[in-house]
Amino acid sequence: MRFLVPAALGLASLAGPLIVLYMLRSKRRPERVPSTMLWQEIGEPVSSAVPWRPLKLTWLLVLQLVVLALFVLSLARPFIAEATVLGPHTVFVIDTSGSMAMAGRFEQAQAAALDLAEDVSEANLASVVEAGPHPSVRIAFSSDPEAVAEAIRSLRPGGGAEDLSTALRLARGLAAPDRETSVVIFSDGGAAPLPEEPVVGATHLVFDDHASNLAISGFDAEPSTEGTIRVFVQVENHGADRRTVEVAIDIDGLPAGSTEITVDGLSAAQRVLPVPATPGSVVTARLVGADDALALDDRADLVVGGGADRGVAVVGAGSPFLTALLQSTPGVSIADADEADLLIVDGGPLPEIDRPTWLIRTETTPEGIDLVGLERNLAVTFARPGDPVLDGVDLSETVVAEAQHTETLTWLPLVSSGETPLVLLGEVNGHRVVYTTFDLTHSNLPVQVAFPILGANLLQWLGGGDAVSVSTEPAGTPIALLTPVGHRARVTLPSGDTQDVAPDAATFFDTDEPGVYRIDYVDAEGDVTSSDVAVRRFVPSESSGPSREIVGAPAPGASADEGFLVREWSPWIVAAALALMALEWWVGHQRPRFRRREVTA
Amino acid sequence: MLLDPRLRAQLERLALGVRGRVTAQWAGRHSSTRLGESLDFADYRPYQPGDDYRRIDHNLRARLGIVMVRQFEAEQELPLDIVVDLSGSMEMHDKATSARTLAAMVAYMGLASGDRVRLWAVPGDGVRTEIQGPAGRHLAAWPLLESWLESRPAGGGASLRPLGRRLAASGGAVVLVSDLLVEEWRGVLDGLAPTAGGLVLHVLSRQELYPPLAGDLDLVDSETGTRLAVSMSEEAVRNYQKAVEDFALEASRRSRRAGLDYLLVEAGPDAAERALEGLARREVVR
Structure with missing residues (x-):
């Protein structure tokens, strides 16, 4: 046993004064009795004038000495070193x-x-x-x-x-x-x-x-030629024994069929099953009765994609670049302005915003953006980091001949050149709006590889991409949030728990749990204005353990x-000292109770 | 009221047993040291001129040819002297009250039996060591005796020895109600030895029997004011209790040697009842 504060052991000298106190005579309390005659016969009256008396070892003194020793020991902080x-x-x-x-x-x-x-x-x-x-x-x-x-x-x-x-x-x-x-x-x-x-x-x-493990290592859905949906299921056996397992298919939580798959040891087996799912349906494959060592990979989810294309109309001057963009973007078709789900307004007057709209340098700016002048010869100096709209977009070589110099407090500058925003995201009349402050033809953007990607991402953000486009990635992959201005995202996890995301967060990281994530965008009143779905799957390589x-x-x-842990004894010693103090108090303050001998007749 | 009616009714049926013969002035119910006119045959003696002819035993004269007269026991009253110790030591722990009650109990029993009861109290008035109280032979005197007992104050130092010597020659019985906490207690008991025996009612309080004391104390004697330093350890209390036990045993032994019955009574509200029960168990009262 070693001590952290060995000098504290010197306090043990306090035992000396304590013992001296016990050797001092206490001031006697006068007590009137009928007669002292019988007391004179007990053999031990004390009537000496000397203030000292021989030390008599009593339980009280012993207890007090032990308590003092324990406190001194605790102050010295004894410890033992344990390997750790x-x-x-x-x-x-x-x-x-x-x-x-x-x-x-x-x-x-x-x-x-x-x-x-x-x-x-x-x-x-x-x-x-x-x-x-x-x-x-x-x-x-x-x-x-x-x-x-x-x-x-x-x-x-x-x-x-x-x-x-x-x-x-x-x-x-x-x-x-x-x-x-x-x-x-x-x-x-x-x-x-x-x-x-x-x-x-x-x-x-x-x-x-x-231990032996069966896992759903592959799960996908494709539209069949008959117009139905077929799902592809692959079950992998990470054990040495041949196993037969039932695979149950659920659609939106309701049973939709099942099949048995037999898988040889250390191999995989596949099945293709037609299911009555529609775009947007959540399809789940489950291993029933797998009874294996890893339960997380016994289930896989997907959301059926596809669906009708979104109609996009170009209003205003238009350009071949925009036409090419719409033709190359999947899930998008060119439509009349009256029927279009999404508008692209290329110059000209600002129309009434009644649907998601991409405004390209209109004559007047939309509500919330103040036009303060024009800027020329601009290079991109800022692209909002981490924003999913800029995912895969490289604007480092982009230059703009002329752009509107605008100021805004409510729109989100996505791309800027110094103090001049080039692309802004916002919302008008409850609809998402992109505002580009420069004419595309007055920049080299349309001839760069970034243009079709940025255009597709903007159309995706505006809601003009696939009707059902679901991010399906390995578990742990962040989910990109497309939070409209003035909204916040609320994510429902596969477990059913919900998490509110900070308004300025562009991504949601807590995606380790495999399953379907539902992202609701909530406005200031608490109403859900739009929702997204994302799927995170168990990483197949983890199934083998x-x-x-x-x-x-x-x-x-x-x-x-x-590698050694200093384990102090002081708390235990203090506890023991306190317990002994309680005992000492009891011994010191209890009234003596002696056995009585009946001597009366 | 020292005695409640229920106890008084009980006492009227009891009498204090007397061991020896009494020497008194008036006839009574107790055997006298003299011969008298009772129906109990005592002895013969030769006829002397002047003897009552009716006492000549003619059967004895016819059988033995000598003239003898029959002698009979004399029955006299019992002089019963009751001494109450009301010293300073009796003042504490309500012992004086118990002593008055015990004295009243014996006095009432004596009056009911026709004994000549006489009360004494110590300490005296400064001139004498004792105070003589009223006397009586019938229950009619009870109010006077009770009043006197109730009015006697307790306190001061007492000496029992002079009164003990005086009562030893009284020819009757003596009842001493005291805690015997005087240095001369052995001499008092040894010198008492009354003609007709008597009784020592040794009154000690519960606090004296089982002292509830602890710590270092300066014990102050209630009568003398002397101080005694005592460390009230468990051993000290144990030794004290042994001393009390020895004190009671020796007092009992010396009382019997003096022809007195002895009873240790713990002071308290029901001291008289407990004492009466103890006396009856010893057949001191019948």
Whole structure:
């Protein structure tokens, strides 16, 4: 046993005054009695004038000495050093990929992490990094064991693949200059070695329990020549034994049929089934009675796409570039202005906005945009980062000969040149509107590869793309939000929970859970004005439950004490001292109760 | 009222047992040290001139040829002296009240039996060591005796020895109601030895029997004012209780040696009832 504050042991000298107090005679309390005659016969009257008396060891004195000893001991802060993976600062990197859902791996990892979290203290800080498809720091530099445990308990395995490299970069980013930082990886290790192996200063706790698993590794829908929808299902057997399993198909939550598939060991089998689904229907494939080690991959969802094209009309001057854009954009057809679902107004007067409209340098600007002048010879200097409308659009070579110089407080500048917005997104009369402040023909944009992509994205945003166009990606892939101005997005997760997204967020990241995500755009009054659907699927490579040991390496210059936990005894000693104090109070203040001997006749 | 009517009714049916013969002036119900006119045959003696012819035993003269006269027991009243200790030590813990009640109990019983009851109280008035109270032979005197007992104050230092010596020669019975907490208590009991025996009612309070004391104390004697430093440990209290026990045992032994019955009575509201029960169990009262 060692002491953190050994000097406090000097306080043990207080036992001296305590003992002296016991040797001093107390001032006697006068007590009138009928007669002192019998008291003179008891053999121990005390009538000395000396203020001292011989020390008599009493229970009270012993208890008080023990209590004093315990308090002195607690102030000296005794401790023992226990071997642990915790260091002065430990980053818990916890794998939440789909493979961790196999055979209780995640539960074991979570339990191990919670076990370690109990020892978190001021001397042993901890941070938690979630190593899912999008690694994130859940808690940093915490000395609160309960807060760390809560962060660990909030983690769930998703359907995506882990990004351990990014997670380790995040963990290294948490390194503090004044504390040695170690990394503990709670993971199955994934399938392939990490680029940074051996990982310096990291310890890998491997959780690689494995069991037989059946997974839906492929699920898609295509329109058939008969005008119906056919779904394609692929079931993969990651076990060695041949298995037969029933695949049930649901449409919008209602049973729509089932089929049995027999799959040989370590192979896959496919089926194509006609289903009575329509564009926009949510089709779900489920393995019934699979009874395997990984439940997350026993289900897959899709939303049937297709449907009628959206009609788009060009009003105003128009140009061959716009015509070519409409002809090349899938799900879009050129229509008359009266019947069109979407308008493109190329110059001329500003029409009444009664549907989604793309305005290209009209004579007057729409409500909310103030025209203050003209600017010439402009280059693109700003493109709103992360905006899905600009996804895949490179405007770095785009120049504009002349553009309106506008000012706005309510529209969202998507592309700008200095203080001059070039493309703005907004809303008029409840309809989405794109306003381009320059004539397309007065720029080199139409001849750049960015134009058809930007045009398609703008038409998509305006609602002029496919009638049903659903983002279907691996779990963990963010969902692009097309939040209209003045709206906010509310996402309903596959679990049924809802999350409100910040009004300025362009993407929704919490997509680790495989299934269908419904995104509702809510206006200021709380009314849902439009909705999108996205599907996130279990990553097939996780179904096999790959595992391996990540090679670690000791950190250079690690101190000799690293790997030992300072476990203090002081709280227990203080508790014992308080208990003894209560006992001492009881002994000291109880009225003496002696056995009475009846001497009366 | 020292005695409630129910207790008085009970006492009227009881009498204090007397061991020896009495020497008194008036006839009564107790055997006298003299010979008298009762129906109980006592002895023969030779006829002397002047003897009553009716006492000559003619059967004895015919059988033995000598003239003897029959002698009979004399029955006299019992002089019953009741001494109540009302000293300072009796003032505490309500012992004086219990002592008055116990004295009243014995007095009432004596009056009901036709005994000549005489009350005494210590301490005295400064001139004498004791105060003599009223006397009586019949229950008619009870109000006077009760009033006197009730009016006697308690307090001050007492000496029992002079009165004890005086009563030893009274020829009757003596009842002493006291806590005996005086240095001379052994001499008092040894010197009492009345002709007709008597009774010691030893009154101690519950606080004296089982002292509820703790800590370092300066005990102050209620009569003398002397102080005694005592550390009231468990052992000290245990030793004190042993001393009390020894005190009671020795008082009992010395009382019997002096021809007195002894009863230790714990002071309290029902002291008389408990004492009467104890006396009846010992057949001191019948």
